[in-house]
Amino acid sequence: MRFDEYRSLDATGLAELVAAKQVTAAELLELATERAAAVNPRINAIVRDVPARPTDDLSGPFAGVPFLIKDLAQDYAGLPSSNGSRSLQHVPVAEHSTIVSRWLDAGLVIFGKTNLPEFGAKGISEPQLWGPARNPWDLDRTPGGSSGGSAAAVAAGIVPCAGANDGGGSIRIPAACCGLVGLKPGRGLTPMGPTSGESMHGSAVQGVVSRSVRDTAAMLDVIAGGEPFGPYSPAPAAAPYASAIGRDPGSLRIGVRVPAAITPHPHREAYAAVEKTVAMLTELGHHVEELPQAPFDDAALARDFLLTWFVYLAWEVDEAKRVSGAGDDAFERDTLIMAALGRATSSVAYVDAVQRRHEHTRRLSTFFESYDLLLTPTLATPPPRIGEFDLPVALQRGADLLLKTRTAKLLRYTKIVDDMVDNNLGWVPYTQLANITGRPAITLPLHWTADGLPLGVQFVAPLTGESLLLTLAAQLEQALPWADRVAPI
Numbered sequence: 001m002r003f004d005e006y007r008s009l010d011a012t013g014l015a016e017l018v019a020a021k022q023v024t025a026a027e028l029l030e031l032a033t034e035r036a037a038a039v040n041p042r043i044n045a046i047v048r049d050v051p052a053r054p055t056d057d058l059s060g061p062f063a064g065v066p067f068l069i070k071d072l073a074q075d076y077a078g079l080p081s082s083n084g085s086r087s088l089q090h091v092p093v094a095e096h097s098t099i100v101s102r103w104l105d106a107g108l109v110i111f112g113k114t115n116l117p118e119f120g121a122k123g124i125s126e127p128q129l130w131g132p133a134r135n136p137w138d139l140d141r142t143p144g145g146s147s148g149g150s151a152a153a154v155a156a157g158i159v160p161c162a163g164a165n166d167g168g169g170s171i172r173i174p175a176a177c178c179g180l181v182g183l184k185p186g187r188g189l190t191p192m193g194p195t196s197g198e199s200m201h202g203s204a205v206q207g208v209v210s211r212s213v214r215d216t217a218a219m220l221d222v223i224a225g226g227e228p229f230g231p232y233s234p235a236p237a238a239a240p241y242a243s244a245i246g247r248d249p250g251s252l253r254i255g256v257r258v259p260a261a262i263t264p265h266p267h268r269e270a271y272a273a274v275e276k277t278v279a280m281l282t283e284l285g286h287h288v289e290e291l292p293q294a295p296f297d298d299a300a301l302a303r304d305f306l307l308t309w310f311v312y313l314a315w316e317v318d319e320a321k322r323v324s325g326a327g328d329d330a331f332e333r334d335t336l337i338m339a340a341l342g343r344a345t346s347s348v349a350y351v352d353a354v355q356r357r358h359e360h361t362r363r364l365s366t367f368f369e370s371y372d373l374l375l376t377p378t379l380a381t382p383p384p385r386i387g388e389f390d391l392p393v394a395l396q397r398g399a400d401l402l403l404k405t406r407t408a409k410l411l412r413y414t415k416i417v418d419d420m421v422d423n424n425l426g427w428v429p430y431t432q433l434a435n436i437t438g439r440p441a442i443t444l445p446l447h448w449t450a451d452g453l454p455l456g457v458q459f460v461a462p463l464t465g466e467s468l469l470l471t472l473a474a475q476l477e478q479a480l481p482w483a484d485r486v487a488p489i
Contacts, residue, residue, distance in 0.1 A: 006031045007157040007486070010212040011065045011219075014160065015107070018064035025054035025064030029109055032066035036112070036158045039489055042139060045114055045152040047130045050076055052111035061218060063107030068153050069163035071113040072120050072146070073192065073199065073206070074100055083316075084118040084127040084146075085335075087326035098191040098227050099206045103163065106222045114162060115149030118335050119316050121309070123173045123428045124389060125149060128332050132386050135177060136487035137453055141383040144174030151178040151209045155487045161215050167204035168305060169378075169431025172443040175209045176378035176456030179445040179485060181216050181473065182209050184431075185466055187438030188232030190223050197231045200312055201354060203435040211483065213473045216442075217241040220466065237467060244470040252472065254281060254459075255371040257291045260429035261299035262421070263380045269455050270377035273447035277375065277457045280446075280479050288375070295367035295374065296433065301360050302425055304353040305432040311350050314342030328403070333396065336403050361437040368462040373472070376430040378443040378456040389423040434460050442469045445482045452488075 001023050006014070017023045029052060040046050048071060058064050069076065072083045075093040082089040096104070103110065115125050115133040125148025126132035135143040136156040143152040147164035151174030154162050164171045166184040175182025190206040192199050208219045220241040226233045258266055258274055278288050317331060317339045328336060367374065391399070425432070434441035440463075443456040461469050 001027060001031065003031055003035060009160065011062055011160040011210065011215045012212070014065045015062045024056065025058055025109055028064055029054050029066050029111060032158055033111065035156070036153075039136070039156045039158065042489065043134045043136055043143075043152045043156055044131055045133055045149040045156065045158065046112040047071060047115045047149065048079065048082070048113040050079065050110050050112055052109050054109045058107040058109070060105055060107030061222060065108055066159050067103060067108035067110050067162065068112045068114050068150060068159050069100060069103070069110055070116060070147055070150055070165060072116050073097065073165050073196070073204070074113075074163050075195070076100055076110065076113070079113070082129060083320070084116045084120065084129055085320060085331060086129050087320040087324045087330035089129060091324050095194065098193045099163070099223055102223050114147070114153060116146045117148070118332050119313060120146035120165075120167060120170055121313055121335060121338060122146065122424060123169060124384065125174070126386065134386065135383055136489040137179065138383070139489070140385050141453070142177060142386055144177035144383065146170040147209060148174045151175055151180055154178065154180055154209055154211060156489050157486070161208050161210040161219060164209045165204060165206045166435065167200050168309065168435050169428050171207050171209060172378050172431050172441060172456070172458060173428050176443045176445070177383040177454060178209070179448070179454035179482065179487070180209045180211060181213055181442070181444060183207055183216050183220065183442045183466070183469065184434055184440060185220060185224065186440040186463055188226065189234045189466070191225070191227045191230055193227045193230050197229065200308070200435075202231070202438060213470060213477045214242065214245050217245055217470045235464070239467070241467060241470055244467040245474045247471045249468065249471040249475060252286045252372040253370065254286055254288045254373045254375050255291045255295065255367065256288055256375045257294050258377060260294070260380065262302050263426055263429045266377060266380040267382060269382055269447070269449045270380050273377050273455045273457050274375065277446050277476070280476065284475060284479060296360050296363040298429065298433070300356065301433060301436055302421070302429065304356050304360070305436055306421060306424065307345060307353045308350065310338045310342035311345050312342070314339040333399060333403070334391070337399055340403065357436050360433070364433070364437050364439065365462070372461075372468065374460040376458050376460070378430060378458040379427060380429055381427045382449050382451070382453045382455055384427060391419065395419065430458055439463060440466045440469055442473055444473055444476055446476060446480050448485070
């Protein structure tokens with residue numbers, strides 16, 4: 001098989017060739033590793049090798065297909081999960097994550113782990129440990145985060161699909177930046193064990209980034225379902241998720257919202273992405289209506305998300321110190337700042353923010369009484385440039401002083417907090433809703449900017465709406481195909 005043939009096929013197509021004995025798993029792995037050797041020095045997507053020995057007796061729906069996993073919450077026994085942090089880069093884990101075991105049982109050939117920001121805490125992937133991951137569509141721009149390395153690897157043609165997870169947009173943001181499909185399943189549908197029952201009160205879920213809707217659906221069939229030691233026992237879907245492909249979704253009622261409280265004036269390309277999608281949805285017979293305001297308090301939701309995230313990150317830093325024996329010098333400045341803000345939050349304020357998730361969920365549920373789906377851009381701007389969100393030197397020095405003197409709680413009274421809010425959420429204000437409320441959401445690569453950069457659109461569904469999202473996504477994939485678009489790297 002030539003590389004151009006390999007790259008033209010999705011994971012489902014490659015698995016079919018392996019099953020028909022038209023190509024071997026070893027041949028596919030050789031193509032994937034050769035491609036990685038050619039492009040990874042430029043995109044910095046793969047940060048750790050995983051020993052892979054494909055054999056002819058692999059079984060499962062994706063037997064023989066090369067695959068990459070994220071270096072966070074997707075543990076491979078015997079290897080470290082760095083979480084993008086110097087503190088954990090040499091600490092091996094004892095057992096596979098449940099989701100990794102499910103991927104191996106599906107026959108996937110895992111040969112590497114991918115880049116991400118420290119602890120997955122940003123929508124960009126520029127860790128000090130590994131250096132920045134770069135977008136195959138423009139090497140000066142971010143592939144997004146936190147699953148940025150996975151998205152960059154798929155967009156560059158190393159693999160057709162890769163492991164990702166999402167606690168605030170970390171599947172959908174990089175998928176949108178890199179021209180891919182990214183589904184965030186609903187809360188509890190995919191496993192986070194065995195070492196964790198749930199992450200971020202269930203906001204974080206496991207999934208993939210891929211080039212095709214059918215791969216996303218078939219992968220969900222592989223990974224969906226609870227585990228004996230998990231906190232949820234999700235009801236099985238009425239039919240396999242893969243069966244949603246090609247089904248008629250009927251005429252859907254879709255509400256559209258582009259402006260956001262923290263980003264009242266999104267980039268014109270974000271509007272263009274939605275306008276293009278609305279035109280096609282209308283042509284397909286769906287009823288689309290612009291919403292005069294968001295169907296939830298998006299300003300309060302953004303504050304609640306960041307407050308709980310800062311507290312959670314403070315715990316993650318302390319846990320990493322406990323496991324590794326590392327000191328503050330093993331963590332990035334921004335991580336220490338966010339953790340300090342988390343420690344400065346009172347326990348009552350934290351619980352208050354967690355409890356308000358129900359209020360956000362009720363408002364969104366009321367919206368779904370009149371609409372089937374919510375449509376937004378996935379990004380408020382095109383993918384930012386590498387280094388665009390670095391703190392100004394003066395703020396770096398001020399933060400270092402406060403951290404050194406252990407008076408970092410004073411940071412909440414400085415401009416640095418506003419800057420971090422803008423940098424973390426200003427260009428991605430749409431994705432946290434699905435995490436806070438536990439609803440499924442998907443981004444689709446339906447728009448490229450005038451400069452040739454991807455900018456996806458997002459659909460949010462009610463509980464158990466994964467099949468509906470996949471059915472509509474497949475319909476749009478056929479109407480506005482993206483498979484012929486190849487990143488220029």
